[in-house]
Amino acid sequence: MAHLLLIDAMNLIRRIYAVQERPYLPLANEVAATTKAQIITNTEQTLRQSLLKLQHELKPSHAALVFDGENSYWRRQLFADYKANRKPMPTMLADALPALQQVAKQLGFHSLQQQDYEADDIIASIATRMAQHQQQVTIVSTDKGFLPLMSEQIHVYDHFNRQFNSSDTVQEKFGVPPEQLVRYWSLVGDNTNNIPGVPGIGPKTALELLALADTLGQAIKHEQCHKKTSEKILQHKDDIQIFMQILSLKTDVELGVNLQELRLEPSTA
Incomplete structure (x- = not known):
């Protein structure tokens, strides 16, 4: 039986980055270039450690980091104030995303994105289809929005507290x-x-x-x-x-990706 690990990429990465950035707030973007480079290097190293830990602890056969699409506006079109209280992604982190994706790729983790949808909808769509075929899915995120998806086949895991959520x-x-x-x-x-x-x-x-x-x-x-x-x-x-x-998370997003394409590949790191 396949076991697919779906990682809410920015939920994981932003929390990792925040720990590295915190000592330099509130002016992290104004620190010296060498300090900025060190913050990103530390973020890359911690991301690598986290992915290896997830692979070791959860033992998935397939895995993907799922990112938000750049044109995922449909919720804001329904309600203009949706996520209006969210802080924008730090410029330093936005610029580092390709390098962070490369870290994941070196460890065999694929990256997924669909331009018109948030990562949550992509994850929910893949997880639901996997569950319909009686395959196991673990969603890695601290976002409570995934909790309604929980079932016998779909599990939600908090990496930072190292625990699964449950109905209880x-x-x-x-x-x-x-x-x-x-x-x-x-x-x-x-x-x-x-x-x-x-x-x-x-x-x-x-x-x-x-x-x-x-x-x-x-x-x-x-x-x-x-x-x-x-x-x-x-x-x-x-x-x-x-x-x-x-x-409510969408469960009908079409990605054109099959399970075989998400198989964990041998690490090149």
Whole structure:
């Protein structure tokens, strides 16, 4: 059975880079050229160590680092403030990406990108198709947006804490099972993606509502649903639908890549 490792590339790389850059903030881009080179060298070395550790610990047969497409704007077209609170990628890191991809390539890790989609959608599409063929997938990311994908075949691994997520950990952290996360975040908001949620609906109200039924439409018709809550949901129905669309990962992105092309190759490093 194949075991595919799908790495949320910028989630991994930006966290590695941030550790190297931190001593020189807030003016990291203004340090001497030799210091900049050292920051990038340290980032490359740490990325290499991380990829080797992932390969050793998880023992995948296939692997890929997945990057965001440069034209992945469809969510912002639905909601202009999507990720508006995100800091842009540091120039120094953006310039170093080709070299970092080369580090991964030397270790046998392929890089994937589709210009019109974020890495999340590409990962979700590949993982879903693999699961349909009863193949194992491990998504490496600290991004909670992958948690709704979890299944018997699809696992989500936090490399930095060296632990797998589970339905129990999701329930403990958010109060809902993985399949209810998108509805929950659409109601209470999601700071990571700058989604405001529904005014007046906090975690307690959202959990009470989601406990009534599998869908919001059914929940607001339930006899135990408070009238004010149902009114708020109906008032912001269009916003909720947009938020759910934004927070749901696409699973139908066409890449034209077959599994054989993602087989881990012998390291040349």
